[in-house]
Amino acid sequence: MMTPPSDNSTPGFHIPCRTGTYILNPSRDLAKTQARFEKPLSSLTSWSNIIDRAPSEAEFCNALTPPSCKESSSPTSSSSILLYFGHGSGAQYVRSRRIKRLRLNSSTTSPSPSTPPPSHPPHPAGPTLSPTCNTTLLFGCSSASLRTASEFEPFGTPKTYLAAGAPALLGSLWDVTDGDCDAFAGGVLERWGLLEKGTCKESEAKRSGKSGKGKSKGKGAVVKSSVELEVEMGEVGKMCLSEAVAKSRGECFLRYLNGAAMVVYGVPVFLA
Numbered sequence: 001m002m003t004p005p006s007d008n009s010t011p012g013f014h015i016p017c018r019t020g021t022y023i024l025n026p027s028r029d030l031a032k033t034q035a036r037f038e039k040p041l042s043s044l045t046s047w048s049n050i051i052d053r054a055p056s057e058a059e060f061c062n063a064l065t066p067p068s069c070k071e072s073s074s075p076t077s078s079s080s081i082l083l084y085f086g087h088g089s090g091a092q093y094v095r096s097r098r099i100k101r102l103r104l105n106s107s108t109t110s111p112s113p114s115t116p117p118p119s120h121p122p123h124p125a126g127p128t129l130s131p132t133c134n135t136t137l138l139f140g141c142s143s144a145s146l147r148t149a150s151e152f153e154p155f156g157t158p159k160t161y162l163a164a165g166a167p168a169l170l171g172s173l174w175d176v177t178d179g180d181c182d183a184f185a186g187g188v189l190e191r192w193g194l195l196e197k198g199t200c201k202e203s204e205a206k207r208s209g210k211s212g213k214g215k216s217k218g219k220g221a222v223v224k225s226s227v228e229l230e231v232e233m234g235e236v237g238k239m240c241l242s243e244a245v246a247k248s249r250g251e252c253f254l255r256y257l258n259g260a261a262m263v264v265y266g267v268p269v270f271l272a
Contacts, residue, residue, distance in 0.1 A: 012240050012268035013167045015135055017194055020081035021048045021063035026093065028052055033085050033182050040189075040199040041083075048079060060094040064102060064134050064164070081194075082136045085185065089143035089157040089171060096160040103132045103165045132165030135241070135269050139185045144171025144263055158265040168241055168266030180251075180258035187248030192241055193271045240268035 022041050025034040034052065041049070050059060063082045084090050138144065138157070146154035161169040170188070172181070186200025239247075242264045249259030 012270050013131075014270045014272040015080045015131075015167070017081065017271040019046055019048075019067075019079050020044065020083065020134075021050070021079040022083035022085070023050045023055055023060075023063070023090070024083075024085045025052050026050065026054045026086045026090075030086065030178065033178060036182055036186070036200065036202065037085060040186075040195050043195065043199070055093050057094050057098060060090065061098055061102070064099060064136065064166075066131050066134055080134055082134050083189075084136070084138045084140060084143075086140050088140045089138050090140070091157065096157075099133065099160050099164045101164075103163065131167050133161060134166060135168050135266075136161055136166055137170040137185075137188070137241075138172075139170075139181055141172055141175040141181075144169065144265065145173050162265060166266065168264055168269045170241065170245060170262070170264050172261045173263055174261050176252075176258040176261050177254070180253055183251040183253070184248050184259065184262055187251040188241075188244045191239060191244035191247055193238065238270065240270050242268055 022044070024037060024041065025031070038051065041047075048063070050063075055063070063079055066080060144156075144158050146156040146158065148154050157171065158169050183202065186195075186202075189195045190197050190200060245262055245264050249255050249262060252259035
């Protein structure tokens with residue numbers, strides 16, 4: 001359940017990271033992405049996963065359903081976060097109307113007519129807030145793009161998830177290369193605190209396309225990720241998702257093209 005911070009020292013929404021769901025390579029053609037993230041994500045032992053196969057619409061909806069909602073009948077429905085590593089926004093696996101319906105199916109959207117109003121004032125720190133859709137990170141091309149509709153408001157994936165009650169949605173505004181998208185995703189997950197620092201790094205020779213020959217060969221130099229360097233310098237602390245995104249744009253080789261495509265819709269979300 002998502003609650004405001006108890007000490008009010010870090011304003012924003014705090015969500016548990018003990019449970020969640022990750023969908024990795026559902027189209028079965030992103031072998032490099034799967035090879036890079038399958039081992040680090042396996043450390044999330046209490047998480048559900050869908051790897052190397054397409055999820056059904058019911059599975060996708062269950063992965064988006066918070067535990068506070070009534071229709072939580074699947075094991076994957078106990079998650080608080082959804083990570084998607086695939087093409088696009090996953091709209092090919094779930095219809096937008098099914099996602100929006102999460103808010104209608106939730107028991108937290110409106111009180112029952114038979115429920116009497118509270119006889120005491122709310123707590124000074126504010127009431128407990130329960131999302132009706134999980135915080136979602138979509139690491140796919142154009143996963144957060146909006147479409148124009150003439151004189152009407154734009155529509156697209158971000159509005160679908162926010163209308164369903166998601167605290168935040170991460171996605172890409174336009175098409176990006178898979179290498180930069182993977183580098184960015186690794187930086188975000190490490191800086192946000194979901195994965196250990198340095199677990200998603202890629203060797204410098206592999207990233208630059210070099211074979212390892214040349215002046216650097218034989219020196220035994222260890223290439224550290226930027227996240228590890230930030231830790232050594234004391235620059236990494238508890239940060240929200242949007243801060244992790246801002247700092248991870250530099251992980252991209254084309255940081256002003258692919259890195260600039262990554263955005264967050266919603267409110268600051270911290271891991272509890």
